[in-house]
Amino acid sequence: MSSSKITESRLQYFLVTLLSLVAIRYVGVSYLSAPAATGEVVHEAETCHTHDLPNPLASLYPNNATGTLNGTVAILPISLDLARRIIPSQYRILEHAYRAILPTFPKDMYPAILQAVHDHEVQAFGYKIPDFSRAGIEFPFLDLLFDNTTSFKWAPSLLLSAGHDIALKGAMDYGTTVFPSIFDPPCDAYRIDSNDDRTTVFSAKSSDASVITQFSLADQVYPLQFFKNVTNQPTFADGRSCDNMIRLFDTGVTVAIDSVKGSVQARIPPFEKQVQWDEAYGVRLDSAFIENNYMPCEAFRRYASS
Ligand SMILES: *[C@@H]1O[C@H](CO)[C@@H](O)[C@H](O)[C@H]1NC(C)=O
Ligand SMILES: *[C@@H]1O[C@H](CO)[C@@H](O)[C@H](O)[C@H]1NC(C)=O
Numbered sequence: 001m002s003s004s005k006i007t008e009s010r011l012q013y014f015l016v017t018l019l020s021l022v023a024i025r026y027v028g029v030s031y032l033s034a035p036a037a038t039g040e041v042v043h044e045a046e047t048c049h050t051h052d053l054p055n056p057l058a059s060l061y062p063n064n065a066t067g068t069l070n071g072t073v074a075i076l077p078i079s080l081d082l083a084r085r086i087i088p089s090q091y092r093i094l095e096h097a098y099r100a101i102l103p104t105f106p107k108d109m110y111p112a113i114l115q116a117v118h119d120h121e122v123q124a125f126g127y128k129i130p131d132f133s134r135a136g137i138e139f140p141f142l143d144l145l146f147d148n149t150t151s152f153k154w155a156p157s158l159l160l161s162a163g164h165d166i167a168l169k170g171a172m173d174y175g176t177t178v179f180p181s182i183f184d185p186p187c188d189a190y191r192i193d194s195n196d197d198r199t200t201v202f203s204a205k206s207s208d209a210s211v212i213t214q215f216s217l218a219d220q221v222y223p224l225q226f227f228k229n230v231t232n233q234p235t236f237a238d239g240r241s242c243d244n245m246i247r248l249f250d251t252g253v254t255v256a257i258d259s260v261k262g263s264v265q266a267r268i269p270p271f272e273k274q275v276q277w278d279e280a281y282g283v284r285l286d287s288a289f290i291e292n293n294y295m296p297c298e299a300f301r302r303y304a305s306s
């Protein structure tokens, strides 16, 4: 396919998803004649008010998908043995690549990544989709192209706001296992813990999966460059296409980058049982992004953005 054809088909895809969204919005809650719980979630998502600042990129890149992501990104250390067992065996782990930017990381360990975020004002071509939340554990520094050089991030499963058909379908089209979930708080990146005002909480629950987090301010343990790097790696699920999310750490919405430490409890594939980290270190921030969806992974050979 010529590149203009590719652009055209991507544009069509985006319009189709957006139009189905518009349809869902206008038909309204009654259209979702699903269990009462689903209706309530949709209703709540439409009425609850987020604290997130507006998308600063929409007017700069009107024809690209842009939005903001407020929330927490943390390193969840697992043994390289476990990583090797749960990451599909064809993808080599580029240990030298993460050691280069994470020199103090313990030997024989691998940095899995928690992303627990609220997606705000996602839009393109003047169409805005409703906000949603997501939580997942991702596996960066994988050699998808067998070149021993380019780092890709595997994101096999995701808890996503129940009732948000566009986001759910968008993730499923990558081959992601999605769990429509109830989030607390429902439309923000985190909230203050009612028992401890120095701690923030964020959780996602479905019948088959859950991610429960709490974080508080801490000294910085890992370099910010690491978090910029992993959040900008091209991301895949079944490997048939890649998501290129360009995450910016220097727009007006990044008013602060807090170093945090906390606990994470998760029941999510590819982990076979519940996993827990009592001292996970990460960053909490709001960031703006430009997203290029359903790209051929091959396009990212030797890709480096930060
Ligand atoms: C990020 O979310 C938190 C929790 O809702 C909120 O307090 C904060 O203002 C948000 N940050 C920005 C820059 O929108
Ligand atoms: C915006 O979208 C176009 C068309 O898909 C793409 O070529 C361009 O690289 C995107 N811009 C950025 C900054 O990613």
Ligand SMILES: *[C@@H]1O[C@H](CO)[C@@H](O)[C@H](O)[C@H]1NC(C)=O
Residues within 6 Å of the ligand: 096, 097, 098, 100, 101, 149, 151, 228, 229, 230, 232, 233, 234, 303, 304, 305, 306
């Ligand atoms: C991440 O860091 C590695 C070096 O360890 C570098 O090769 C790669 O280009 C960086 N990736 C991105 C997306 O910045």
Ligand SMILES: *[C@@H]1O[C@H](CO)[C@@H](O)[C@H](O)[C@H]1NC(C)=O
Residues within 6 Å of the ligand: 096, 148
């Ligand atoms: C991959 O690259 C690293 C760093 O250059 C090197 O140490 C390692 O031996 C290479 N692995 C293979 C299988 O080529």
